[in-house]
Amino acid sequence: MAAITPAVPSMIGTNPAGISANAGGDTIKNTSGNSFLRVTNGSGASIDVTLAAGVNKNRPGDGVFPPMVLEDQVVAIPAGQSRIIGPIPPAFNDGSSNVLVSYSSVTSVTVEAYRLS
Numbered sequence: 001m002a003a004i005t006p007a008v009p010s011m012i013g014t015n016p017a018g019i020s021a022n023a024g025g026d027t028i029k030n031t032s033g034n035s036f037l038r039v040t041n042g043s044g045a046s047i048d049v050t051l052a053a054g055v056n057k058n059r060p061g062d063g064v065f066p067p068m069v070l071e072d073q074v075v076a077i078p079a080g081q082s083r084i085i086g087p088i089p090p091a092f093n094d095g096s097s098n099v100l101v102s103y104s105s106v107t108s109v110t111v112e113a114y115r116l117s
Contacts, residue, residue: 006115018110025102028113035115036086041077042108049075052100
């Protein structure tokens, strides 16, 4: 698993730098819940990107919202296309404020992470 530190875009411009998706998955720092993930699928087949539900999957009801169980988020990326996922809510964070991301295939797949300052 590779740790990806999100870039912070600025008014002077940010040069997107995609890295190859890791077969064992990646982690993305998501301290403030304002991180985005861009996945580009350069392969000839659709892939799935999965964001694992965080450590607190069971959300109790609070009088306004009913109780719920958070599930993994799966996003399909068609062949030859990109998807921007986010902002990623902190409910997907693990105990270290990281989001665990996995891929059904990593052949010709690149990933970029961004966060708002």
